[in-house]
Amino acid sequence: MIDASELKDSVENENDLVTKEIKTKSLKNIAPSFKNYREEYKYTPFIRRIEKKFSSFNPSSDIKNHEEYRELIPDSEKYYIVIVNGSFLKQISSLPVEIEINNYKGLTKENREIFNSTYSKTDDSNFDIFSTINSIQHQNCLTFRINKSTVLDGKISIYNIVDSKNPVYFRKCFHIGKNSKVSFSEKFIYTSHESYFSNSVTEIFMDENSNLNYFTDQNINKNYHYNSINVFQKKDSISNFHTYSFSGAIIRNNLNIKLTEKNCYANMYGFYAIKNSSHIDNHTSVDHIDESSISNEHYKGIVDKDSNGVFNGKIYVRQKAQKTNAFQANNNILLSDSAKVNTKPQLEIWADDVKCSHGCTVGQLDEDALFYLMSRGISRKDATSLLLSAFSTDITDKIEDEDIRENYELMILRELEELNHE
Amino acid sequence: MLEIKNLHASIDDTKILKGLNLSVSAGEVHAIMGPNGSGKSTLASVIAGREDYDVTDGEINFGGSELSDLGPDERAREGIFLAFQYPVEIPGVSTTNFMKTAVNQVREANGEKPLDAVQFLKLMKEKMKLVNIKQELLSRSINEGFSGGEKKRNEIFQMAMLEPKLAILDETDSGLDIDALKIVSNGVNALKSNENATVVVTHYQRLLDYIVPDFVHVLMDGKIVKSGDKNLALELEEKGYDWIKVKN
Numbered sequence A: 001m002i003d004a005s006e007l008k009d010s011v012e013n014e015n016d017l018v019t020k021e022i023k024t025k026s027l028k029n030i031a032p033s034f035k036n037y038r039e040e041y042k043y044t045p046f047i048r049r050i051e052k053k054f055s056s057f058n059p060s061s062d063i064k065n066h067e068e069y070r071e072l073i074p075d076s077e078k079y080y081i082v083i084v085n086g087s088f089l090k091q092i093s094s095l096p097v098e099i100e101i102n103n104y105k106g107l108t109k110e111n112r113e114i115f116n117s118t119y120s121k122t123d124d125s126n127f128d129i130f131s132t133i134n135s136i137q138h139q140n141c142l143t144f145r146i147n148k149s150t151v152l153d154g155k156i157s158i159y160n161i162v163d164s165k166n167p168v169y170f171r172k173c174f175h176i177g178k179n180s181k182v183s184f185s186e187k188f189i190y191t192s193h194e195s196y197f198s199n200s201v202t203e204i205f206m207d208e209n210s211n212l213n214y215f216t217d218q219n220i221n222k223n224y225h226y227n228s229i230n231v232f233q234k235k236d237s238i239s240n241f242h243t244y245s246f247s248g249a250i251i252r253n254n255l256n257i258k259l260t261e262k263n264c265y266a267n268m269y270g271f272y273a274i275k276n277s278s279h280i281d282n283h284t285s286v287d288h289i290d291e292s293s294i295s296n297e298h299y300k301g302i303v304d305k306d307s308n309g310v311f312n313g314k315i316y317v318r319q320k321a322q323k324t325n326a327f328q329a330n331n332n333i334l335l336s337d338s339a340k341v342n343t344k345p346q347l348e349i350w351a352d353d354v355k356c357s358h359g360c361t362v363g364q365l366d367e368d369a370l371f372y373l374m375s376r377g378i379s380r381k382d383a384t385s386l387l388l389s390a391f392s393t394d395i396t397d398k399i400e401d402e403d404i405r406e407n408y409e410l411m412i413l414r415e416l417e418e419l420n421h422e
Numbered sequence B: 001m002l003e004i005k006n007l008h009a010s011i012d013d014t015k016i017l018k019g020l021n022l023s024v025s026a027g028e029v030h031a032i033m034g035p036n037g038s039g040k041s042t043l044a045s046v047i048a049g050r051e052d053y054d055v056t057d058g059e060i061n062f063g064g065s066e067l068s069d070l071g072p073d074e075r076a077r078e079g080i081f082l083a084f085q086y087p088v089e090i091p092g093v094s095t096t097n098f099m100k101t102a103v104n105q106v107r108e109a110n111g112e113k114p115l116d117a118v119q120f121l122k123l124m125k126e127k128m129k130l131v132n133i134k135q136e137l138l139s140r141s142i143n144e145g146f147s148g149g150e151k152k153r154n155e156i157f158q159m160a161m162l163e164p165k166l167a168i169l170d171e172t173d174s175g176l177d178i179d180a181l182k183i184v185s186n187g188v189n190a191l192k193s194n195e196n197a198t199v200v201v202t203h204y205q206r207l208l209d210y211i212v213p214d215f216v217h218v219l220m221d222g223k224i225v226k227s228g229d230k231n232l233a234l235e236l237e238e239k240g241y242d243w244i245k246v247k248n
């Protein structure tokens, strides 16, 4: 699958000097990152499955009539960014004036400076083979600049549209200024029901006392998706990540957060309801580098027949990171004997004054609770729905914004309705 | 109304009910007493339709039809209600929300229009008063963090909401202080009519001072071994179950 000459060509053909430098460096990272594949993808046979579907990993740059894509955006959206097959379509996007969104290659030299310490510096492309390939194959990095003290109400939606039978690469870099507060909601929309593949790598730099809400939802039928989000937090910053996954032939999410200074706060929430022989893998890591930071992680999921869930949560607490608080939990409900979950916490702690807890559970629907509800006249189907949606509420309850929360609650209800087809 | 004949039930191959007969008519109150582990809760669960139990022989008729093919939800819609000995805690589902679903599904099954939000609230207020339960408790997750007495009160509240034909109260008096016992008993008595019947499972004669039974049955080792009127309960309290064993 990893055709070295194809990758070399991509590096050769790069015209932008800085980008070419990044690609050259990444080419050298192919071997080391491939070494980790066996361990990091133990339960997710990603390469084996996509090898059969794709002969080449070269990207596609075909784009159809823009109107066709505009139709995919609901009327209710106020601010949205449309990216098709990796290319930003500014013409059909609706951008708030407060933030600057541009292709990296189109930036002036001074503006590039802002992103140079982040772009391909904070991602996991020396560790995860898919990020490495993204670093080599992406066409243009989309940069988001939020100036200091910018506070935006509501959310900005990012529509990543995959409309190609060749692999598609999305690449983004965020710079969130001091004292700013913003919310993004990212979606991946495939124009086919099966066999498309997209690979997305995002790097987010959060300056002092900034606040970010970042939502991702994935419901991609029988398509493939790799998503790596890498976050670099400065002191007093707060991040809230919400990842909702419903279907996909294979979805692999990497969420890596580095708390590089004091008093950072990172919240990572996830909910998955996996159906139709889907395979959803969430790998997260949080790295406490400096003292007095808090990380709080809770992923919950419901897995239906013939589907697979994988959760791996790494917590690192470095020697300097005294007074760290790190919590992690992963709870699963299996709806059938043929549903599978592999869940694993991985803690490495070098500091001594640390509060750390973790717990994983895998269980069935509570039969006693089901009988209790049914004994009051509620049908099995509705009783199941009540219990399943109750299971999701402690995740959605964490969404601060009421509109966004309702939106995701409804989305989950609809998915549970489908899951619960008995 | 309820006709149980030669009922045999087991769980995981352990025989628990071993040829039980019981007949309850509309307007009656029956009390079932018996030592721990004799099968009282099992009987209640089997009537309510818990699927973990295998009914290996015998039959249960309710209102003229056989129950064996009906699930617990269908039995509830036919008018059977079980107040659990150990009510389950269900995080994330409020009693209010749950009762709204339940009441409307039962109404729908009986060809009645569902209640809208206002009508439901009115019904709830009325029934809350009956068992003296606070709104705050009902908007919390079902039974989660409730005291023992609050859980039992919640059971009777649900019974009041659903107005069943046959109510089975499994040790609803256990864990209640004397005031709560009065409140719960008043609730049960207020709902009593010529059309419905009540079966109370209890260890204590004192409950029967409040909910006066027409019949008292003694359940031992999976069978009803003795039946009588309310004086049987007094006699049992005085002499214990050994008295019956000896007599048999």
Ligand SMILES: Nc1ncnc2c1ncn2[C@@H]1O[C@H](COP(=O)(O)OP(=O)(O)OP(=O)(O)O)[C@@H](O)[C@H]1O
Residues within 6 Å of the ligand: B011, B012, B014, B016, B034, B035, B036, B037, B038, B039, B040, B041, B042, B043, B085
């Ligand atoms: N899952 C099970 N497997 C095996 N035996 C069981 C199971 N559930 C209940 N039993 C047994 O069935 C018998 C009857 O239990 P049941 O709960 O009906 O008794 P009870 O009369 O209600 O007792 P108590 O007065 O203590 O409430 C007991 O011996 C109990 O241990």
Ligand SMILES: [Mg+2]
Residues within 6 Å of the ligand: B040, B041, B042, B085, B170, B171
């Ligand atoms: Mg019992």
